[in-house]
Amino acid sequence: MAKSSAKKKAEKLSFQAEVSRLLHIVAHSLYSEREIFLRELISNASDACDRLRYEALTKPKLTKGDPDLHINISVDKRSSSITIADNGIGMNRKELIENLGTIARSGTAAILDKIASDKTEKKNDKDGMSLIGQFGVGFYSAFMVAEEVTVVTKKAGAAGAFQWQSDGNGEFTLSEAERDSRGTSVTLRIKKDAKEFMEPDRLRHIVKTYSDHIPVPINLVEGETSSRVNDASALWTRTRSQIKGDQYKEFYHHVAHANDDPWATLHFRAEGVIEYSGLLFIPTARPFNIFHPDRKNQVKLYVKRVFITDNCEELLPSWLRFLRGVVDSEDLDLNVSREMLQNNPIVAKIRKGIVTRVLNELKKRATKEPDSYAGFWDAFGPLIKEGLYESFENRSDLLALFRCHSTHGEGLVSLADYIKRMKKGQDSIYYITGENIETLMKSPQIEGFQARDIEVLLLADPIDDFWVPSVGKFDETPFKSVTQGGADLSDIKSASSKKKKTPAKKDSPGTQEGMEQLIRALKEIYAESVSDVRTSERLTASAVCLVAEEGSLDMNLERLLQQHQQLDKKASRILELNPDHELIKALAKTAKKKNGNTQIADAALLLLDQAHIMEGESVTDPVAFARRMETFMKNGLQ
Ligand code: ADP
Ligand code: MG
Numbered sequence: 326m327a328k329s330s331a332k333k334k335a336e337k338l339s340f341q342a343e344v345s346r347l348l349h350i351v352a353h354s355l356y357s358e359r360e361i362f363l364r365e366l367i368s369n370a371s372d373a374c375d376r377l378r379y380e381a382l383t384k385p386k387l388t389k390g391d392p393d394l395h396i397n398i399s400v401d402k403r404s405s406s407i408t409i410a411d412n413g414i415g416m417n418r419k420e421l422i423e424n425l426g427t428i429a430r431s432g433t434a435a436i437l438d439k440i441a442s443d444k445t446e447k448k449n450d451k452d453g454m455s456l457i458g459q460f461g462v463g464f465y466s467a468f469m470v471a472e473e474v475t476v477v478t479k480k481a482g483a484a485g486a487f488q489w490q491s492d493g494n495g496e497f498t499l500s501e502a503e504r505d506s507r508g509t510s511v512t513l514r515i516k517k518d519a520k521e522f523m524e525p526d527r528l529r530h531i532v533k534t535y536s537d538h539i540p541v542p543i544n545l546v547e548g549e550t551s552s553r554v555n556d557a558s559a560l561w562t563r564t565r566s567q568i569k570g571d572q573y574k575e576f577y578h579h580v581a582h583a584n585d586d587p588w589a590t591l592h593f594r595a596e597g598v599i600e601y602s603g604l605l606f607i608p609t610a611r612p613f614n615i616f617h618p619d620r621k622n623q624v625k626l627y628v629k630r631v632f633i634t635d636n637c638e639e640l641l642p643s644w645l646r647f648l649r650g651v652v653d654s655e656d657l658d659l660n661v662s663r664e665m666l667q668n669n670p671i672v673a674k675i676r677k678g679i680v681t682r683v684l685n686e687l688k689k690r691a692t693k694e695p696d697s698y699a700g701f702w703d704a705f706g707p708l709i710k711e712g713l714y715e716s717f718e719n720r721s722d723l724l725a726l727f728r729c730h731s732t733h734g735e736g737l738v739s740l741a742d743y744i745k746r747m748k749k750g751q752d753s754i755y756y757i758t759g760e761n762i763e764t765l766m767k768s769p770q771i772e773g774f775q776a777r778d779i780e781v782l783l784l785a786d787p788i789d790d791f792w793v794p795s796v797g798k799f800d801e802t803p804f805k806s807v808t809q810g811g812a813d814l815s816d817i818k819s820a821s822s823k824k825k826k827t828p829a830k831k832d833s834p835g836t837q838e839g840m841e842q843l844i845r846a847l848k849e850i851y852a853e854s855v856s857d858v859r860t861s862e863r864l865t866a867s868a869v870c871l872v873a874e875e876g877s878l879d880m881n882l883e884r885l886l887q888q889h890q891q892l893d894k895k896a897s898r899i900l901e902l903n904p905d906h907e908l909i910k911a912l913a914k915t916a917k918k919k920n921g922n923t924q925i926a927d928a929a930l931l932l933l934d935q936a937h938i939m940e941g942e943s944v945t946d947p948v949a950f951a952r953r954m955e956t957f958m959k960n961g962l963q
Contacts, residue, residue, distance in 0.1 A: 335490075335500040341427040344465070346437045348493045352468050359519065362466040363398075363528065364535035366409045366511055367543060368579050369464060370396045373413025373509060374541045375632035377481055380414065382631070382660055387481045391506055396539070398532070398554075399546040400523050405515050407522065411541075412508035415480040418487050418499070425464060425476065425489055426497060432614045463582070464511075468493040470522055471513035477502050478509040529554050538576040540630065559630050561604035561651055565592055577606045580625065581649035585610040588701055589686055591650075599674050605650035605683070611704040615647060622646045627653040628661060637666050640676055644712035645683060647705045652679065684722045691726055691739075699737050702728045707786045714792040724799055730762050730783045732775055738782070740799045748779055750817045753805035754798075756782035758789045758881040760941065769870035769939060770807045773814050773863035781807055790882035807863065810875030814862040839913035840904055843925075846916045847900070850929045854897065854945070861901030868906040871898040871936045880940065900936060908932075927953045 340348070374394040381388045388394075397410045416424060423429070467474045472492060479486035486504035491497035504510075521527055525547055532543055538560035544551045560568065560576045577587045587606035594602040605624065622641040626633045630653060641648060656671050666672055691698045702709075706728065713723045728737035733746065743754055755774060759765045765783040774781050784793070793804050840860060847858045856874060864870060873880050877896050886892035902909050915925050931953050934944040944950045 335488075335498040337496055337498055338422065338426060339496050340491075343428050343433045343437060344426060345495050346441075347428065347433075347462065348465055348468055350437070350440060351462055351465055352493055359469045360522070360531045361535065362470050362513075363409070363522075363531050364575075364578070365463050365466045367396060367532065367536045367539060370409060370411035370413060370509070371536075371539045371541050371579075373411050373415070375413075377412075377414040377507075378631050379633060380481065384482070387507075394541050396541055396543045397546050397551065398528060398543065400525060400528070402523060405520070405523065406512050407515060407528075408510050408512040410508065410510040412506060413481075415483070415507045415509055416478045416487075417480040417483055418485075420480070421476070421478060421487055421489050421499065430614070432617070436613055465493075467511065467513055470516055470519040472516050473514040475512045475514075476509060477504050477512075479504045479507050481507040483507075534571075535575050535578070538572055538579065559627075559653070561592065561602050561653060562630065568592075573604075573606075576604065577608075577649065580651060581606060581608065581612075581623070583608055583610075583612065583649065587649075588697070588704075589690065591682055591686055593682060595675075595678055599671055600655040601652060601675050601678075603650065603652045603679065603682075605648050605652070605679070607647060607683075607686075607701065607705075608649060609700070609704070612647070615705075615708070620646060622648065624648055625651045626666075627651055628657045628659050629653070629655060631659060633657075633661065634663055634666070636663065637672065639667060639669070639672050641679060642676070642712065642716060644708045644715060645680065647708055648679075648683065680719065684719065684726070687726050688722070691728075695737075699728070702737060707788055710786060710788045710792050713796055714788065720796060724796070730785075732766070732771060732781045732783065738780075743780060743782065744799070744802060746780055747802075748777070748817050751779060753803050754782065755779060755805055755807050756784055756789075756793060757807045758784045758793070758879065761785050764941070768808075769867035770863055770872065772865040772867060773861070774807060776865045777814060777817055779814075779817060787885055790879060790885055794879070794882075806873075806879045808871075808880045809873045809877070836904075836910070836913070839917050840902075840909075842921070843909070843913040843916040844902070846922045846925060847902075847929050849922060850926050851900070851933060854933065855900045856897040857899040859899065859901055860904045864901065864903035864906070867939070868903050868908045869932055869936045870901050871940055872901055873898060884940075884942065900933060927956065931957065 339345075374396070377387060378394065391412055394412055397408075399408050399410070400406075401408070474491055474493070476489040477486060478489075486502045488500050488502035489497055515523060522531075525545055529545055532545070532554045536543060537555045539555055540557060540559040542553055542557045543555045545554050560572060573590050573592070574586060577590070578584060586609050588609040589607040591603065591605045591607075594600075620643040621636070622638070622643065623635065623646060624637075624641055625635045626637045626640055640652060652675060654671065654675060657669070658665075661669075687698075687701070690701070709723055709726055712719060713727070716723065724740060728739055730736075731738045731743065733742075740754065747754075757765050757768055757771055759768070762783050762785050765771075765785065771781045793806075797803060844858050844860070848855075851858065855871075861870070863872075871880070873883070873896065878886075880898070883892065883895055887895065904910075912925050912928060915921055918924065931950070934950050937944055
């Protein structure tokens with residue numbers, strides 16, 4: 326007796342902190358599209374049916390006696406509640422706590438912080454909601470319309486059922502429950518200001534709008550009668566002419582758990598040696614966790630309309646992980662295990678086919694809709710660059726898709742454009758890498774290029790330091806970093822008439838001699854801290870800059886590797902001087918004097934520190950740097 330009452334007793338549990346924060350945002354946002362709660366709950370019910378269908382392939386007992394999967398929506402006016410019930414896989418106690426008490430997705434805390442900070446900055450609610458939409462509130466969206474949510478569920482093949490209940494305020498209760506058959510019922514006690522959702526016509530309309538593509542029958546149960554609302558055939562099996570644009574969009578929202586519009590929709594059927602169909606989307610907005618280190622692709626694999634897995638690594642290369650949607654194969658065996666999908670020749674063929682289709686679509690859009698393509702590039706360019714690094718067989722196609730900023734002007738340029746604009750005598754594609762475009766535009770190393778009107782590509786993604794050296798060239802033209810080695814600028818005709826001759830040559834022999842003396846003095850002062858000192862043609866405004874030796878690591882790559890503890894020691898650099906700069910001229914004059922070396926030592930060391938600072942690096946000895954700086958300031962002010 327005592328035992329059975331203990332059994333019924335509800336246990337109180339707290340939500341994970343992130344869930345509480347999320348629920349708070351959901352409940353307190355005046356979200357204009359509250360009706361999406363139904364889409365989310367139907368989506369979960371449909372996923373639960375998909376998962377059961379897959380499990381039943383190997384364990385047919387699971388669906389015995391109740392083989393027809395379905396979702397029922399019913400309204401109870403007396404208790405002001407709506408119930409969404411499915412006969413899918415169900416949940417056991419542990420899953421119930423994990424799935425409806427925590428959020429497993431990585432980056433959750435970060436996105437909640439972002440939403441909170443947008444709020445304090447008084448941005449409108451819509452921004453926060455669109456962020457949260459992208460993130461996907463899923464099950465918790467029920468609290469937009471419900472003051473209390475009750476979930477009763479029984480896992481397929483298990484004996485007991487459980488009840489989960491919460492008003493969305495920090496805690497939920499858990500207890501054992503009665504339920505005859507497998508599956509899950511979610512009952513919402515509807516808030517006073519959400520009574521509109523109790524109307525069957527309204528519900529029918531919402532299901533039609535958002536969930537028509539769901540391949541499981543969705544029935545609206547009114548009293549004794551039940552009527553089917555959706556079409557219930559998998560959207561990708563229908564022909565394109567049967568599908569309206571909005572249906573694609575809703576399907577995208579469902580499979581991608583996304584809230585934006587698809588930027589591209591690829592609906593296709595391949596019929597040949599192997600047969601498969603696909604409905605794939607490229608999102609408009611970059612999904613918030615696309616740079617998660619697991620680099621998993623997100624496309625779902627079906628076999629003959631049965632969901633198999635959303636975790637088939639070999640279905641797509643990692644750099645295509647921005648794709649969302651489904652691929653449905655006719656040739657794979659329905660009983661295929663997830664292990665059997667590895668090194669599977671059918672999967673390999675499908676993968677190849679998808680890559681080709683996506684590349685063709687991108688090529689078409691890049692040519693025909695450059696502005697729209699710029700948006701794609703902004704969101705997913707770094708992934709295409711990963712492809713350049715990893716995928717030898719697609720290299721030339723990917724190079725054609727590549728875009729970047731350059732010194733040519735605003736907007737994105739292609740490599741083909743660059744080649745067309747190359748100057749007479751120019752035989753390399755010049756580029757510079759760094760943290761952002763604005764800083765790169767001010768780099769001393771590109772001054773001489775700009776003076777000669779030679780275009781330099783400005784690359785600001787960390788991966789640029791890897792793919793450019795590994796790809797090496799575009800068609801036959803090599804890439805060359807402007808921060809590395811000799812710049813060979815003398816071979817290229819200068820754009821401005823003033824700069825026709827190289828400065829060193831036009832100078833009088835006296836100045837030339839002074840410069841040589843200065844270089845000797847600097848080498849002595851710098852000793853091991855630089856590998857060479859020389860005059861430069863790449864500078865016009867700045868006095869000095871650092872470059873890497875030809876054939877050594879690019880400077881930005883070196884910094885990157887150091888940040889990630891992949892490299893302990895920096896290679897020493899070459900310091901280049903601008904012989905036309907007043908400061909350098911003055912130093913050269915002093916260097917010629919007696920005791921010249923001692924007189925210029927402090928200035929020389931400051932100059933080297935300054936060159937490091939311009940690279941965004943730290944100075945070797947900050948205290949000594951500050952002392953020297955103080956002395957110079959004091960002298961300057963006297
Ligand atoms: P998502 O669907 O993106 O995983 P949700 O918040 O919508 O996130 O749901 C959380 C989890 O709860 C689901 O992944 C699933 O494991 C579980 N779940 C929700 N509803 C059901 C259901 N009707 N049947 C079985 N499991 C469910
Ligand atoms: Mg969901």
